[in-house]
Each structure stands twice: as structure tokens, then as C-alpha cells.
Amino acid sequence: MGAPKQKWTPEEEAALRAGIAKHGPGKWKIILRDPEFSHALASRSNVDLKDKYRNVKVMENGGGSRERARLLMKWNQQIPKHDDYQKASSDPKNDQMASSTEIGSIKDEIIDAKPLAISGPEKLAENSSPLKNSISRLEDLILEAVAILKERNGSNKSAIATYIEEKYCRVQKFNKVLSMKLNALVSSGKLIKVNRKYRLPSSQALLEERKPDAPLPPCPILLEERKPGVLLLEGRPIECKKIEEKDVKPLTKFQIDAELQKMRNMTAEEVAAAAAKAVAEAEAAMAEAEAAAREAEMAEADAEAAQAFAEAARLTLKNLTASAVGVISLSLSHTHTHTHSHTHMQT
């Protein structure tokens, strides 16, 4: 009787997500002990974390409506599945040979093969309402930033922008896009704006304090595992690059190689799954970016920023797909032992 169901606050969810991103799923106790999250999750047990994660992850296949599938995807985009967290990029041999060998030659052909990946139970096929959900991903980033920064009176826009840019991507005029999202979040009640500061609705007791416009405190995640050049296939939304010209290469050869190296250790099935996720990820980013572009136009804001976002996502998608497909064929030709090499990739 004494348990009226304590619903998860956005703050707690953000902390959990960040914790999983940092330590990996299954390390509930570790996440709970991490001083970075222990405050936000003070009233939760390791079992609670597990259950919450399960709730989101459940209904992976079969059971659910498309909304569930999308929700699931949203989480998976941010949460790596295997334990490649730390080691993923530690491949000294790949160094900065960065000859930037273009894979451009295959890009355009590959891009058409992309539907292969999304052959799961549900996909973003319908034009009906994919935007609603994909947009929320940026929202998650913002909420996460606010939660992690833990500023007493909330975080100002530049702090949020810096956090997201440092941790996830750099895009020209990202601020413009961010502004729109922040306004949307405020008007929808997901964030509260006070004196140009944004905070989570339920966070009355923020413990750490910081001068309003002091230099951004380096996010612990950044300090501990920041790998500038590496694109984590499963762990990060996308690796954006500055876009200045059409033919800019979104990924260096080094980056691609890191991914390839990683994928060589996977089975064909895993590669396919990873590719599916990567593509879905990139597509979600594109959908979001394009939605943002529309909003920008309507709001007479600088649509260029959103376009940059969309373009970054698009290019990333191409390269992801290209490398994924490349490795799939590679692994197929090298592993005779795997009978089920029918990693069919229907066009």
C-alpha cells in the first residue's frame, strides 16, 4: 500500500540513458554507484534500472505497434548492445593514414540498397507519422544535457549546445536548430525556462552549482571516453561533420576502417543487424533534420542550419551503408563455416 507507483521522471530517464551509454546495459549497480548518476537515480534501485530498461526494450518484435517499434529504436540508437564501449576504437594500426580514400564511387549505388537493412518487423516505411517520433530524439539529447549538466537553476542555451556538440556532433549553426527545439520543448512542458535557463520539470533539487556563464564544465563522459575521430556505429546518433561544400567527405578513411575492423569480428548476422541499426539511425536523423528544416522555414529561422544537419545525416548514411555492405560481402566471402550466410539483402 505504501507504494503508489513512482513513475520515472525525464530526469531519471536521462540519467539512466547516460549511464547505459557510459557503462553499458546490465551494469546497473555500477551505474547506480557512479557519482555522475547517483543523484538523479537516488531513489532507484539497480532492479528498477533493469526494469525500466526492459520496459523500453520489451516488445522488440512481434508484439507491438509501430509506435513501440519506433520507441525501441529511439533507445537503441543511443544504447550500444555489445561491450565494445571502451575498446571499439583502440586500433593503433589505423592511425592517421587518412589518405581519405573515397568510397564515393560506391556510395550512390549503395544508397539504393539501403532498404535491405530495415527489413525488421516495423520500419519507417510509412510517411504517415515518422516525424513525430524521430524529432523526439533531439529532445532526448537536450534533456540529457540538462540532466547531466546539473546546473542549479538550469542550463542556458549555450551550455546545452556545447554539451551536445561536444558529445555528439558539430554542425554549422547548430544553435539555430537548437533554439527551435528548446522553444518547442518549453512550450510542450518538457522543459521549464527560467531566466534564459532551461531545466527539467521535476528537478527541484539540483545539487551541483556553477557560475551562470562560467566555462562549461567538461562532461565526465567526454573526459573519460572521447574518441574524436571515431564513429561509433551503435552508440552515437551520428557523427556530424562541418559541411561547407557538397563534396566534403563526412568520414575519413580512418573512421571507416575503425568500423570495418569492428565489424570483421562479427558474424554476418550481427553485421546485418548492425547495418540495419546504423541505417535506421541515420534515417531517423535525416527525418529529424528535414523536419527541422521545414520548421525553420516556417519560422523564418535560418534554414541553412537545418539543411546542414540533413546533409550531414545524409552523407553519414551513405557511408555507413557503404561500409556495412562492404563488410557484409567481405565476411560472407571469408566465412564458409557459417552456413546461414543467407544474409539476404533484398534491394
Place this chain on the structure above:
DNA sequence: TTAGGGTTACAG
């Protein structure tokens, strides 16, 4: 400590 099955409370 964690994963998974089962149960209860709550919202639509």
C-alpha cells in the same frame, strides 16, 4: 547482482 517471470497499479 542480474535476468526473467509474475503481479499490481494506473491510464485510456
Place this chain on the structure above:
DNA sequence: CTGTAACCCTAA
């Protein structure tokens, strides 16, 4: 009444 989310219990 039904589905979902939070909570509980127990084996490993």
C-alpha cells in the same frame, strides 16, 4: 476492460 509501466520474487 485492456494495455502499459512500475514493482516484486526467485533462480542462477
